[in-house]
Amino acid sequence: MFKVGIIGIGYVGNIHIEKFVSIDNVCVVAISDVNLVRLREAKQKFNINKTYSDHRSLLEKEALDLVVICVANHLHHDLTIEALDLGHNVLCEKPMALTLNDAREMIEVSKRNKKSLLIVNNFRWDYLNPLIFQMKNLIDSGWFGRIYHIRLNRIRSKTFPLNDYSRWNLDSKQSGGGVLIDLGPHMIDLGMWLASDYKVSAVFGTTDKGLLKLDNIDDFASGIIKLESGIALQIDLSWSSHHKPSWQIDLYGDKGGASLSPNKNDQENFKLFRLENNELKRKHLSKNFLNITSEKSVQEHVVSCIMRNVASDCSAENAYAVLETIFRWYESASSNFI
Numbered sequence: 001m002f003k004v005g006i007i008g009i010g011y012v013g014n015i016h017i018e019k020f021v022s023i024d025n026v027c028v029v030a031i032s033d034v035n036l037v038r039l040r041e042a043k044q045k046f047n048i049n050k051t052y053s054d055h056r057s058l059l060e061k062e063a064l065d066l067v068v069i070c071v072a073n074h075l076h077h078d079l080t081i082e083a084l085d086l087g088h089n090v091l092c093e094k095p096m097a098l099t100l101n102d103a104r105e106m107i108e109v110s111k112r113n114k115k116s117l118l119i120v121n122n123f124r125w126d127y128l129n130p131l132i133f134q135m136k137n138l139i140d141s142g143w144f145g146r147i148y149h150i151r152l153n154r155i156r157s158k159t160f161p162l163n164d165y166s167r168w169n170l171d172s173k174q175s176g177g178g179v180l181i182d183l184g185p186h187m188i189d190l191g192m193w194l195a196s197d198y199k200v201s202a203v204f205g206t207t208d209k210g211l212l213k214l215d216n217i218d219d220f221a222s223g224i225i226k227l228e229s230g231i232a233l234q235i236d237l238s239w240s241s242h243h244k245p246s247w248q249i250d251l252y253g254d255k256g257g258a259s260l261s262p263n264k265n266d267q268e269n270f271k272l273f274r275l276e277n278n279e280l281k282r283k284h285l286s287k288n289f290l291n292i293t294s295e296k297s298v299q300e301h302v303v304s305c306i307m308r309n310v311a312s313d314c315s316a317e318n319a320y321a322v323l324e325t326i327f328r329w330y331e332s333a334s335s336n337f338i
């Protein structure tokens with residue numbers, strides 16, 4: 001049995017429990033939260049054996065195969081280091097940390113202790129599976145030819161109430177920023193993963209406080225990331241806006257193009273195009289590309305990688321590259337673009 005312990009049983013902690021307990025031979029044996037009501041509710045709902053109001057006791061007392069860190073962003077570094085130093089493999093929520101120094105230290109401590117450190121990148125599985133894996137497979141097969149541009153957007157009309165600023169996400173000391181550090185890790189990682197390139201040569205970005213009007217909290221962000229391979233990622237993100245929610249990935253190659261929007265696993269949500277004899281033709285996937293078997297969730301992916309001792313796409317090194325890009329984007333946004 002693969003034993004999991006989870007620290008932080010709020011919104012995302014509950015989702016992790018649900019996903020882990022649905023995997024064969026995986027058991028969530030212990031959970032921790034400083035909020036005793038949340039702890040009790042989750043214990044009853046998921047029939048969890050051990051609960052701890054103090055995460056340190058969980059880390060010291062439990063023999064686990066994986067500890068999942070699901071607390072607010074400013075606590076990721078300290079709790080991850082504690083868990084690694086006490087001999088646990090760690091899956092930490094995004095963003096990895098609030099500074100590059102902290103992120104670097106997390107990687108060093110995982111190496112020193114010879115323990116895995118992975119960072120959650122669940123969008124591929126939770127919202128885009130299987131279409132995004134089909135897209136990736138087509139990219140890697142050369143169907144699009146040379147890819148030169150990937151546009152990704154995640155526009156929401158509403159995320160947090162505009163009249164209640166009580167959540168930690170809206171306090172920059174705890175969150176590190178707004179939509180860019182919140183949705184940026186997902187969308188930048190998706191772009192880099194599709195491009196198979198986590199090396200960045202330039203970042204140009206803007207951010208705005210948008211509808212939230214809070215200092216140091218961006219509600220909207222738009223940027224261009226030039227990768228060393230030559231591919232440009234163009235990314236738009238919004239928490240709140242006077243716009244219809246949208247979510248789309250457009251891919252530009254010199255032999256073909258594609259548009260993908262999530263939610264339904266329907267071929268209408270993944271359109272392939274080719275310009276042939278000056279006419280734009282819609283193309284359809286062959287069965288080979290449709291029948292991609294992949295893990296059902298990031299949780300399944302992480303368990304599988306740790307059990308087989310193989311490298312993961314959700315590595316701390318990839319997350320570090322994503323975090324560095326986010327900070328370069330913030331820096332670009334605060335400069336005068338001269």
Ligand SMILES: NC(=O)c1ccc[n+]([C@@H]2O[C@H](COP(=O)([O-])OP(=O)(O)OC[C@H]3O[C@@H](n4cnc5c(N)ncnc54)[C@H](O)[C@@H]3O)[C@@H](O)[C@H]2O)c1
Binds near residue numbers: 168
């Ligand atoms: N991957 C995703 O799609 C996704 C979605 C939402 C949030 N997140 C990330 O997950 C993390 C948590 O976000 P959330 O929305 O679940 O927050 P939340 O506020 O709903 O939950 C955080 C929980 O941590 C608890 N906590 C605080 N300090 C603790 C400690 N020392 N020990 C144990 N528990 C402690 C709080 O009491 C709370 O219950 C954030 O880093 C966020 O960026 C990821």
